[in-house]
Amino acid sequence: MTTTDVLVVGAGPAGLATATALARSGVAVTVIDNQAEGANTSRAAVVHARTLEVLAPLGVADILVDQGIHARRFTIRDRDRVLLPIGFTDLSTAYPYTLLVSQAQTEAALLARFTALGGTVLRPRTLTTLIQDRSGVTATLDNGETVRAAYLVGADGMHSTVREQAGIGFAGGTYAESFSLADVRLTGDLPADEVILYFSPAGMVVVAPLPGGVHRIVATVDEAPEHPTTDFVQHLLDTRGPERTKAQVHEVVWGSRFRVHHRVASAYREGRVLLAGDSAHVHSPAGGQGMNTGIQDGVQLGNALADALRGDKQPLDTYEATRRPVAEQVVTFADRLTRLATADRKLRPIRNAVLRALGTLPVVRRKLAMRLSGLIYR
Template identity: 65%
Template sequence: MLPATTDVLVVGAGPTGLAAAACLAAQGIDVIVVDDQAAGDNTSRAAVVHARTLEVLEGIGVSGRLTALGIHAPRFTIRDRDRTLVPVEFGGLPTRYPYTLMISQAVTERILLERLVELGGHVARPYRLESLVQDAGGVTATLSGGAVIAAKYLVGADGMRSTVREQVGITFEGGELRESFSLADVRLTGGVPRDEVVLYFSPAGLVVVAPLPDGTHRIVSTVDEAPEHPDVAFVQGLLDTRGPKRERAVVGEVVWGSRFRVHHRVAGTFRSGRVLLAGDAAHVHSPAGGQGMNTGLQDAVALAEALTAALRGEQEALDRYVAARRPVALRVLTFTGLLSRLANMNRRVRPFRNLALRTLALSPAFRRRIAWRLAGLVRR
């Protein structure tokens, strides 16, 4: 049975909600997490944790656990088939995590949940938010089944189709990209590295090939109409026309696959009174550069810190959260939008795009700037 009152009610038990709850619990704040799914989602879109995210997660003691389980990829490259256009090295960055950590979102969520439980918290399932009302003293949330929780603050971490955001009337500005994305975790042999993320900007189109700790590779590509369940032949065709040519990458098995369309949207504000938004409830954008889950996790830590301060009398901390994090989201949308436009340029101009990128990459400053931005260190 759910408690009737709490300091903070977190709606949504994805990475953002779990991280926010763990941060609050670590500060001794009473927090309840509810989620409308009967169990955690075993499928996984996100697979990258960047350096800045690992830095901010140190405060709840999960960074070491994550790095022990993931692949440390010190190099990211943009290629046109076998030709390297832009090599990006993370090794020289001023951080304890000079690499991209490749790890399934499902594993990241498991580690965050384990830490929340260690800190005395848990996730109550399945509870769907039906309605909420707020006044100067707090928020009253009514959940499916008739449960009612009175909280001093409520966090909406319930994804792109956020009920929390809709309940308080916050706009979600932006639109949907024309292209669809195909996503598949596959077993590969042949010309693919095990410690490097490769973005192929081939004339035929985009495909990303990234290693995962279980021996599979994550394949992400833009296509006009992605199949709901990509099979071996479909993924093989993508790699044959867009991936390595000199040493062919051979698909042995599709372990899991899906499709999705990408929205570029940001909430009009991240706060309505005592209700605050974080993660996909506040912003969604292209998966280019692996920024989505990372931005949400950084939101979570910043919001938990602001809520802790507010509960101790410093109400201005909540306004500072909004003032700091919404501009970050807008910059991420701009960056990922640029990467998406580069990837999806008209087929006729793609050779010229690739030549321009190869020329720019001759500059060490250009390569370092990309490394800093991908790693998230520009947001320190």
């Protein structure tokens, strides 16, 4: 039997953030993950200001800032017409922008810092069962090994074994539309430091620049192809993106499809078992909030667990009370953006007119900037 202070199940951004915060406090932490190696794709591509603020004490923020693109504006457009511009430059933060960097780079930076602090990730290891008592948790892994820990953190994603084993509910639903995601190389007169959400009669598409001359394309479609082709992405941009100067797609570097769920765990804690990241909440990618919320969960939880192991259990007792309401707000916000983007064709002219009117109000623009950046959750 292996013994440790905290067992973290899942080495994605939330799990690594939890583990790094623990290791920084000198806590013995064991991390397991069912993948043979870390993620090498870029499912999430946005790191917001509040996330950089919580990563700064871990020594991770500056690494990411040097690697990513600083997007100082987010706009919603009806083809070429700007409906709602949202700027970040006036926000009270050391990071007045949205950082565009792939999830693979974010995970690599967190893993490098965790490793530098003496941590390792055991791969591939899968949790099969857990049993908890008043003094700790005993976890059994797929190779027959058992791990005894004072606390166990489930950061093992939407289909969390930890959540199921702990008997925690995960209520919610699924959007009817599927999403197509592609990282492409393209040419055209697109801003190099701006995220754009395009509305059109044909549907919505998000275009965001990434490091290395790549653009992230995300669109809602009835039935997304498993592997989007150059022609498929080109059609999306031709019918939904800019009209005056067409964007020309030359290569699909990576692509995927997914359906979006909106769910929040009924509890973030059951005894000595706690949840963070997608194990606790999933929602639409609109606004790029998912990974950010998970990392913020992880850092707060790691610090709270370190305090609990030193005898101060108050921060751990309030973890759910502070983080679950944030998840509920994020799910609601992402849901509203998604429903705006996928509004019925007959309602889209009204939607666009309302957004354009709201876009003239500084108070609305600032409120949205605070919400997108995550600074509203300080």
